[in-house]
Amino acid sequence: MFKDAGFAITFASAASRSDYSFQLASIEVEEKAILLNNHSFNDWVKEEQFNAVMYDRFMIEEQFGWRFRESCPNSINILDTEDLHFLRKAREVALKNNEEVSLKHLHSEQAMREIASMYRCDVSLIISEYEMELLQNQFRIPRELLHYLPFLVGSGTLKNLKSTNFKSFQERSHFSTIGNFIHKPNYDAVLYLKTKIWPLIRKELPKAEMQVYGAYESPKVSQLQNEKQGFYINGRAIEAKEVIENSRVVLAPIRFGAGLKGKLFTAMETGTPFVGTPIAMEGIYSTTTSSLNQTPADFAQQAIELYSHENLWKQQQELGFQTLRKRFEITLFKDKFITRINDVMINLEHHRLQNFMGQLLQQQAFNSTKYFSQWIEEKNK
Numbered sequence: 001m002f003k004d005a006g007f008a009i010t011f012a013s014a015a016s017r018s019d020y021s022f023q024l025a026s027i028e029v030e031e032k033a034i035l036l037n038n039h040s041f042n043d044w045v046k047e048e049q050f051n052a053v054m055y056d057r058f059m060i061e062e063q064f065g066w067r068f069r070e071s072c073p074n075s076i077n078i079l080d081t082e083d084l085h086f087l088r089k090a091r092e093v094a095l096k097n098n099e100e101v102s103l104k105h106l107h108s109e110q111a112m113r114e115i116a117s118m119y120r121c122d123v124s125l126i127i128s129e130y131e132m133e134l135l136q137n138q139f140r141i142p143r144e145l146l147h148y149l150p151f152l153v154g155s156g157t158l159k160n161l162k163s164t165n166f167k168s169f170q171e172r173s174h175f176s177t178i179g180n181f182i183h184k185p186n187y188d189a190v191l192y193l194k195t196k197i198w199p200l201i202r203k204e205l206p207k208a209e210m211q212v213y214g215a216y217e218s219p220k221v222s223q224l225q226n227e228k229q230g231f232y233i234n235g236r237a238i239e240a241k242e243v244i245e246n247s248r249v250v251l252a253p254i255r256f257g258a259g260l261k262g263k264l265f266t267a268m269e270t271g272t273p274f275v276g277t278p279i280a281m282e283g284i285y286s287t288t289t290s291s292l293n294q295t296p297a298d299f300a301q302q303a304i305e306l307y308s309h310e311n312l313w314k315q316q317q318e319l320g321f322q323t324l325r326k327r328f329e330i331t332l333f334k335d336k337f338i339t340r341i342n343d344v345m346i347n348l349e350h351h352r353l354q355n356f357m358g359q360l361l362q363q364q365a366f367n368s369t370k371y372f373s374q375w376i377e378e379k380n381k
Helices: 040-048 058-071 085-096 109-120 129-138 155-159 184-204 240-245 262-269 296-308 310-327 334-346 348-353 356-361 368-379
Strands: 010-013 030-033 052-056 076-080 123-126 146-148 175-178 210-213 231-233 249-252 274-276
Touching: 040 058, 052 058, 058 076, 058 109, 058 368, 076 109, 076 334, 085 109, 085 184, 109 356, 123 129, 123 334, 129 146, 155 310, 175 184, 175 240, 175 262, 184 210, 184 249, 184 296, 210 240, 240 262, 249 262, 249 296, 262 274, 262 310, 274 296, 296 310, 334 348, 348 356
Parallel strands: 010 030, 052 076, 076 123, 123 146, 175 210, 175 249, 210 231, 249 274
Antiparallel strands: none
């Protein structure tokens, strides 16, 4: 969207490239290697004088935000939250203690850090409607600092959303799930699936297989494979869409997490029905239009029915197509987003005057990340 609006984009990262890194040059995005806790970053952005910066999650804003603001004080700061990390952690702690999520879980140190980062920025991008409501109603963050921007689906993908463009019910087999295992919710989901849900499904569908895909497979993940039970751990999927399209049903028994689940969007984009927990479904469509499952037995039963009944399967496939068209088509969000960013850029001084808390959090007494970074920088000289 930024490129379409005429922005020149530079992607700066302190992370090392890998064999799986996307070639940004192919979409005319410049790349810049930067260093942590190093004044060279200040010098670079001061020379470039960027109009805007977008931080990839609050930890990056903590590390580089103060440097950018000192070097480009009149540039807009945007925080891409991706999802609310403190919400994911709150749900993890509550699950571990067999408790309902409450204020004692939400009001954590991580929440303070993440919300402080939002206040220091001019606009924070929020991926889920539920998270928008939580931030405004529970934490009283002004609407002016937030912008709802979910996963977006382009016109090319939407034109392809016809059942005849994908494998049919009869041409597909087995269940699948996908997600890298560095992400804690994914490992927990697969463990939960293996121990609580899959035995119930396998009992009714003895020929069905569970195909699990995910990068960063550790020994504890590999040990979950059991060929006699039809439970297979396959490692990284080279082509996620191909793997999911070959499946009849995708399973997402996610018990804690936040944001939108990429695996479910891939499922909808490939005409693959899915079964998910309430947290997995959050932000995709409401509880009035989907069956949300709390118990392993409920989850397993819906999976069995969806796998076994072609008419139900086709209905769920079409629901996925309609959901993408009505709720996530890029044209529903693109112009509003660019207009919002341009408006804030034009009226930046006034916008910041309305955000006293953001000004407060940039004062010296609240700048612990800045001084810690400077200490590391001096120590490394």
